[in-house]
Amino acid sequence: MLAHQVLGERRQVDGFPGRRGRPVALVPDGARVAASNSLAPHLTDRATVHLVADGVLDRRPAVEWLVADRAEAWPAGAVGRVLRQASDRAGWRVVREEAGVVVLARRAGQTG
Numbered sequence: 566m567l568a569h570q571v572l573g574e575r576r577q578v579d580g581f582p583g584r585r586g587r588p589v590a591l592v593p594d595g596a597r598v599a600a601s602n603s604l605a606p607h608l609t610d611r612a613t614v615h616l617v618a619d620g621v622l623d624r625r626p627a628v629e630w631l632v633a634d635r636a637e638a639w640p641a642g643a644v645g646r647v648l649r650q651a652s653d654r655a656g657w658r659v660v661r662e663e664a665g666v667v668v669l670a671r672r673a674g675q676t677g
Contacts, residue, residue, distance in 0.1 A: 601637040
């Protein structure tokens with residue numbers, strides 16, 4: 566079990582090994598998040614989760630967080646495309662990148 570401090574509260578990511586669990590733990594409870602295939606199951610009990618796939622950044626209501634494993638192979642090429650789209654759009658910022666997992670958050674008030 567991985568446990569550490571996030572935003573002043575204790576967050577646990579059960580059954581998720583080491584360094585890959587720390588970025589996932591940054592997503593707040595109740596958030597709308599797009600996650601890559603291997604990371605999504607670790608968020609579904611506490612967030613509204615969509616798969617990182619083409620078009621996910623245009624969903625309404627908008628996703629607020631993006632958690633992506635750069636090595637994820639499915640859906641084919643989607644992680645790279647969605648990360649490029651987020652970097653090309655105003656409103657997204659990188660919160661953490663660790664162990665191949667990238668966490669981005671949408672700035673408040675940004676929907677596009």
